[in-house]
Amino acid sequence: MKAFIFSLAFLSIANVSLAQDGVPLSTSSWIDTNTVLISNGQSPDIARRDCETTMRILSIMSNNKIVFQSTCEASYNPRCNYYYCYQLNTRALVVDDPRLKQ
Numbered sequence: 001m002k003a004f005i006f007s008l009a010f011l012s013i014a015n016v017s018l019a020q021d022g023v024p025l026s027t028s029s030w031i032d033t034n035t036v037l038i039s040n041g042q043s044p045d046i047a048r049r050d051c052e053t054t055m056r057i058l059s060i061m062s063n064n065k066i067v068f069q070s071t072c073e074a075s076y077n078p079r080c081n082y083y084y085c086y087q088l089n090t091r092a093l094v095v096d097d098p099r100l101k102q
Helices: 002-020 044-061
Strands: 030-032 036-040 066-074 084-094
Touching: 036 044, 044 066, 044 084
Parallel strands: none
Antiparallel strands: 030 084, 036 084, 066 084
């Protein structure tokens, strides 16, 4: 779980640095990030809560340069570690900085 959060933080830093380098980015283009499977062997409520907590963390990470939009969906993916599984899908939007358009 911690590795996932750190990888998303790194992704946001990388995208912000791209924006600062003057690479033209559009406010209408969402970037799909990796889908993450969050599971629990004992309770679907714990798996759902873990997924929702991660969504909240991503929401907090949103700022005026990058916005995260996430969804949690019940999943029956065979790659899940445990029976009760949720799929976290995250998209990122890099917000245009008017100062870059000169």
